[in-house]
Amino acid sequence: MAQSFAHGNYSHTQKNVRNGGGRTPRDRARRTLSQNFLVDPHAVGRLVKAARPSGLVLEPGSGEGVLTRALAPEVEQIIGYEIDPLLAGKLAARTRGDTRISVVRGDFTAARPPREPFAVVGNIPYSITSRIVDWCLAAPALTSATLLTQLEYARKRSGDFGRWSLVTVESWPWFSWELLGQVGRESFRPVPSVDSGILRIERRETPLLPxxxxxxxxxxxxxxxxxxxxxxxxxxxxxxxxxxxxxxxxxxxxxxxxxxxxxxxxxxxxxxxxxx
CATH class of the missing domain: 1.10.8 (Helicase, Ruva Protein; domain 3)
Known part of the structure; x- marks a missing residue:
């Protein structure tokens, strides 16, 4: 299954890492930045469908731009944030002719939220999930955030375990939380140790409290x-x-x-x- 993806089979790289060899600077960067690229076209399509994107979209962690390019035909503008300078430069060069796509080299969580309505869609780094979610909840003009997170995180926050967390409860009068599906770990390169979930946080049109x-x-x-x-x-x-x-x-x-x-x-x- 891994060999059918357009971005190739990286299992040999992972084997070298497990054996203690073959750890290049790019390997170290991926581990430091928690980079697991979504390479399964079907999973990309599911994420786009779940997001129902339109208007202005912000994407944390654009990476190689697979999701960026899939979102672009559906929106007026997409702004991709990528902290890795090499990846940001490559994506900006590849998409230079597409006026719908802007690439920002920098930390998404340090960005100032737009004043106009916008959505967030992204395959986000596991290591900063809470920071990204907090940023989204604090943005006054955010309409929704559709995020690929660790499956356990998505299940906890959406109540899928039958239990509810403080983060969900304290935002519930203004935001709904929903688990919209599971994405297997084999859909990513390098392959992470856990599966992912599609978590959608949506601002309520009619809040439950003022x-x-x-x-x-x-x-x-x-x-x-x-x-x-x-x-x-x-x-x-x-x-x-x-x-x-x-x-x-x-x-x-x-x-x-x-x-x-x-x-x-x-x-x-x-x-x-x-x-x-």
């Missing part, structure tokens, strides 16, 4: 995730009266002994409505 409640809700979620007493109810009773917490739990359809990770984000909104 923007003015954002700081309060986040503080409320952080209090609930504080872990005091081993349950959400115990954590909330640090600040709220016992009877008020019990009433809020009944309104949310929760038992008082429910562990925090198993509380659905929608139930968090109900709790905040009653207590916040």
């Amino acid at each position: 923007p003015a409640a954002m700081a309060g809700f986040r503080a409320f979620a952080e209090l609930g995730f504080g872990g005091v007493g081993g349950s959400l109810s115990a954590s909330l009773r640090q600040r709220y009266a016992k009877d008020a917490v019990a009433d809020a739990f009944r309104a949310a359809g929760l038992d008082g002994s429910t562990v925090v990770a198993f509380v659905h984000p929608d139930q968090w909104v109900t709790l905040y409505d009653r207590l916040g």
Whole structure:
């Protein structure tokens, strides 16, 4: 299967690395920058379809430009960010004649977000996933982010394990999180040790809470995730009266002994409505 990809079979390089030899400067750069290039055309097509791109799109970690060139026909403009100077230079040279594509040599997470509506689409480096997600959530004009992440990360953030994380909960009134599929590790070169997931974060057209409640809700979620007493109810009773917490739990359809990770984000909104 590896030999059918357009970018060739790199298994011999990986074997040399495992054996301690053949580690070129480019090999070291790939490891340092967490570079695993998406080379499976079918997987590229699935990511583009999941992203539903249009208008302005930003791509973190453009790499060799496989995804960049696949996105370009669907959008008005795509800006690819690539921190590796060699890759950035090559991609800029290859796409110089395409006015839809701009290549920025630099760190995506250091970029200033556009003021106009935009989306983010990318096969992102595993090592800076949290930084990229935080950047996206903080960008006022972001409409959506469709990202290839480690599968475990995508499952945790989308609730696919049946549990919910603080990052998802505290942003839930304003953003939805969804796992849109799995991409096998064999779709990348070099081949990573884990599979990936297509994670889509989308800004809600109608927020579940007003923007003015954002700081309060986040503080409320952080209090609930504080872990005091081993349950959400115990954590909330640090600040709220016992009877008020019990009433809020009944309104949310929760038992008082429910562990925090198993509380659905929608139930968090109900709790905040009653207590916040």
